Amino acid sequence: MKLHVDWTACDGRGVCTELLEEVLVEDDWGFPVARDGQRSPTVPPPLEAAARQAVDRCPMLALKLRSR
Amino acid sequence: MTSVAEAPVARVERRLLDGELGLDAHLARHGRLPVLDGSQIIGMARDAGLTGRGGAGFPVWRKLSAVAAGGGAAVVVANGAEGEPASKKDRALLAYQPNLVLDGLQLVATATTAEGAHLYAPKAALPALRALLAARAAAGLDRRPVTLHAAPDAFVSGEESAVVSAINGRGAVPADKRIRVVQAGVGGAPTLVQNVETLAHLALIARYGAGWFLSAGTPDEPGTFLATISGAVRRPGVVEAGYGVPLGELIAAAGGATMHLQAVLIGGYHGGWVPADPALPVSRQTLQPYGASPGAGVIVALPAGACGLGETARITGYLAEQVAGQCGPCINGLPRMAATLADLAARRPRAGLAAEAERLARLVSGRGACHHPDGTARLVLSAMRIFEADVAAHLNGRCLAAEGQR
Ligand SMILES: Cc1cc2nc3c(=O)[nH]c(=O)nc-3n(C[C@H](O)[C@H](O)[C@H](O)COP(=O)(O)O)c2cc1C
Ligand code: SF4
Ligand code: SF4
Numbered sequence: 001m002k003l004h005v006d007w008t009a010c011d012g013r014g015v016c017t018e019l020l021e022e023v024l025v026e027d028d029w030g031f032p033v034a035r036d037g038q039r040s041p042t043v044p045p046p047l048e049a050a051a052r053q054a055v056d057r058c059p060m061l062a063l064k065l066r067s068r
Numbered sequence: 069m070t071s072v073a074e075a076p077v078a079r080v081e082r083r084l085l086d087g088e089l090g091l092d093a094h095l096a097r098h099g100r101l102p103v104l105d106g107s108q109i110i111g112m113a114r115d116a117g118l119t120g121r122g123g124a125g126f127p128v129w130r131k132l133s134a135v136a137a138g139g140g141a142a143v144v145v146a147n148g149a150e151g152e153p154a155s156k157k158d159r160a161l162l163a164y165q166p167n168l169v170l171d172g173l174q175l176v177a178t179a180t181t182a183e184g185a186h187l188y189a190p191k192a193a194l195p196a197l198r199a200l201l202a203a204r205a206a207a208g209l210d211r212r213p214v215t216l217h218a219a220p221d222a223f224v225s226g227e228e229s230a231v232v233s234a235i236n237g238r239g240a241v242p243a244d245k246r247i248r249v250v251q252a253g254v255g256g257a258p259t260l261v262q263n264v265e266t267l268a269h270l271a272l273i274a275r276y277g278a279g280w281f282l283s284a285g286t287p288d289e290p291g292t293f294l295a296t297i298s299g300a301v302r303r304p305g306v307v308e309a310g311y312g313v314p315l316g317e318l319i320a321a322a323g324g325a326t327m328h329l330q331a332v333l334i335g336g337y338h339g340g341w342v343p344a345d346p347a348l349p350v351s352r353q354t355l356q357p358y359g360a361s362p363g364a365g366v367i368v369a370l371p372a373g374a375c376g377l378g379e380t381a382r383i384t385g386y387l388a389e390q391v392a393g394q395c396g397p398c399i400n401g402l403p404r405m406a407a408t409l410a411d412l413a414a415r416r417p418r419a420g421l422a423a424e425a426e427r428l429a430r431l432v433s434g435r436g437a438c439h440h441p442d443g444t445a446r447l448v449l450s451a452m453r454i455f456e457a458d459v460a461a462h463l464n465g466r467c468l469a470a471e472g473q474r
Contacts, residue, residue, distance in 0.1 A: 005435075008395060028404075028431070031400075
């Protein structure tokens with residue numbers, strides 16, 4: 001699975017970077033940035049549950065999981 | 069790379085911008101569009117290898133197929149926004165040969181079985197287009213009526229999703245790309261957005277065939293393109309040439325350089341700096357090593373004596389002002405990148421200044437709803453590479469251009 005950020009919605013408060021610190025870190029301004037440097041970072045299977053939680057908890061509904 | 073011996077015709081050549089003005093002259097020269105069905109039009113675009121002239125260079129037939137496969141009420145849009153300040157070619161095309169654009173718009177409407185057709189262009193171009201549409205209707209030319217829309221004068225207003233948003237009445241700002249406009253765009257319908265020059269080429273291909281189109285350009289990148297040439301040239305303006313045309317011939321077609329050139333910006337404000345090598349062929353393949361591409365054909369000649377870092381800082385400052393205030397990394401990152409470049413250009417060195425510019429460029433890349441951060445980063449990274457000696461000098465408080473060493 002891949003994680004998609006809708007940048008027009010994300011407010012950079014960093015709920016996702018806490019829940020999914022293996023995949024995301026905060027940039028200079030608090031916005032999520034992928035550790036793997038990808039536009040839509042790959043979520044390894046063991047982290048899919050955590051990724052779903054981040055998607056559900058994102059206050060701006062800015063995160064989506066997609067299969068490709 | 070193609071050797072000189074097998075180099076194809078890649079010369080300054082007028083196709084789109086040839087001929088007299090007006091509908092009568094257009095019909096006398098090119099005749100009415102031949103009657104073609106959707107699969108014939110898509111097949112011709114594919115055989116001709118026609119790619120988009122709005123910047124990204126995507127194969128037209130693939131987008132046509134995707135929208136046609138969406139089934140039913142598709143929408144087609146001719147994009148003449150031309151938000152890039154250094155580009156004049158779409159305005160020139162709409163002023164001199166608008167009939168080719170309107171013919172092309174009807175062709176893509178047929179190919180996608182679209183019901184709605186729209187033309188999005190700067191406000192100043194609309195009155196003449198409105199009169200022309202009426203004349204074409206009177207001549208029984210356009211099967212589908214075309215709706216005109218004013219494109220605001222802003223850098224991002226011509227970005228595909230911004231175009232769709234503007235036509236939907238929500239302002240010309242880009243949207244998130246999880247759902248592409250080819251799936252759901254204008255009014256939620258599958259939507260084809262095509263640059264006006266792309267459509268004009270299609271109008272000629274429909275008449276003269278894919279083989280004719282292939283006789284200009286290179287085998288990999290066929291056809292001609294419109295280039296807007298500015299900077300240190302005698303006659304800045306729009307020139308048409310086949311892909312692969314040597315940079316020197318383009319500059320010559322713009323009256324030649326006014327003084328010795330040190331570098332050339334190709335692909336516009338989202339493009340890349342390349343050496344002012346007259347023999348350098350202008351094509352995707354040959355410009356790729358410089359991180360540049362022909363893009364929408366914008367070429368800016370930088371004279372010796374001008375500071376490449378100063379020019380890059382000015383453009384980056386402009387691009388930072390043009391951020392459509394939506395995406396955090398772009399809103400924050402572009403002004404920071406511009407400030408870093410401004411410090412470098414003004415010789416206000418501090419530890420890690422050059423590395424910081426590159427870090428920011430990489431940090432913002434790919435992190436916005438549109439490619440504005442990526443394009444800005446491309447420009448900055450290319451400047452750091454090609455003006456490497458200037459960077460080193462500026463970090464030591466000196467400027468090679470000011471000292472007459474460039
Ligand atoms: C910031 C930005 C601005 C753009 N401005 C224009 C524009 O003014 N005109 C244009 O045709 N394409 C523009 N594009 C490219 C469009 O998004 C789109 O790719 C193009 O209109 C598709 O047509 P084509 O395939 O015929 O080139 C822009 C892209 C970006 C990222
Ligand atoms: S939780 Fe949502 S809004 Fe917050 S930083 Fe992450 S993506 Fe952005
Ligand atoms: S990436 Fe920048 S220019 Fe593009 S939509 Fe987001 S804020 Fe606007």
